[in-house]
Amino acid sequence: MKRTILITAGTGNIGSELTALLASNPQVKEVRVGTRNPEASKSKLLKDFNKGIVKPVKFDLEDSQSIIEAVKGVDSLCLITPLSDTMVEYQETVIQEAKKQGVDYIVKVSVDVASPEAQEGPGAAHWAGEENIRGANIKATMLRPTIFMQHLLIVPGVYEKGDDTFYLPTGDGKMALLDCRDIALATAALLTDPSKSDLLDEDYFMLTGPETLTAEEIKQELSKLSKDKPFAHEASEEAFIQHSNKTNSPLELKGVYEAGKNGAFSTTYTSTFEKMTGKRPNSFARFAWDHRYYFQ
DSSP, rough: OOOOEEEEETHHHHHHOOOOOOOOTTEEEEEEEEEEESSHHHHHHHHHHTTEEEEEEEOOOTTTHHHHHHHHSSSEEOOOHHHHHHHHHHHHHHHHHHHHOOOOEEEEEOOOOOOOTTSHOOOOHHHHHHHHHHHHOOOEEEEEOOOBTHHHHHOTTTTTTOEEOOOOOOOOOOEEEEEEHHHHHHHHHHOOGGGGGGGOSSSSSEEOOOBBOOOHHHHHHHHHHHHHSOOOEEEEEEEEHHHHHHHTOTTTTTHHHHHHTTTTTTTOOOHHHHHHHHHHHOHHHHHHHHHOOOHH
């Protein structure tokens, strides 16, 4: 059966990659890209991936009717939750509407620190979302990814295009950085064939890159792309704060990088991903090469 799939926050890093994969999948009837503005240029670009399949739809919690219309007739839902103070409410609204309208499968993009022990922050909010899905008795799989390689692309406080210096206060912490494209790949595999979730012992799995790297090792990989001079790495928290303020970059990620410094992302989990997708997750070298225009 060809499936109608809704992606919440569909124009972000994960959502865009997922849309591209689903747009070319013959098992998909329709891809609904949830967005506050279906007429924005990014939304129109995603639609052009496959005009007969991809449909940007209004998805705004301040407009309850938009949620109802977006979920109507959906078979599989990808729940991507924007980072905000209303994450718990956002998830609850979407999940309850999915239950009401008979959505039969959800893939929730969670986070690796989601657990009942998490008392605050994204870990606690994502755990609340996971529990909400379980309480709704909807078949689901929770993906718990680690820290993204894409921080180097989307966080100005860490790096800006064309610079030869990046700012990452993670010390000697080893991090199993993950390419967002691999989150999309695993999600697409599950959304188009929910029976793959039966391969799991639990209703969740951890997802990381294939190796652990320190910030200095990241510097070495980026320097291999440089035609003129090696990359530099500013390791101090003070330098990161100053650069974040200079670039109007949010400082909330400072806590994430502190966790990385303390070893929070130092374990690799790849076997389930390989089972689901038939490939290995991308290395940082591959990520850097694919985005070399950004780092050169």
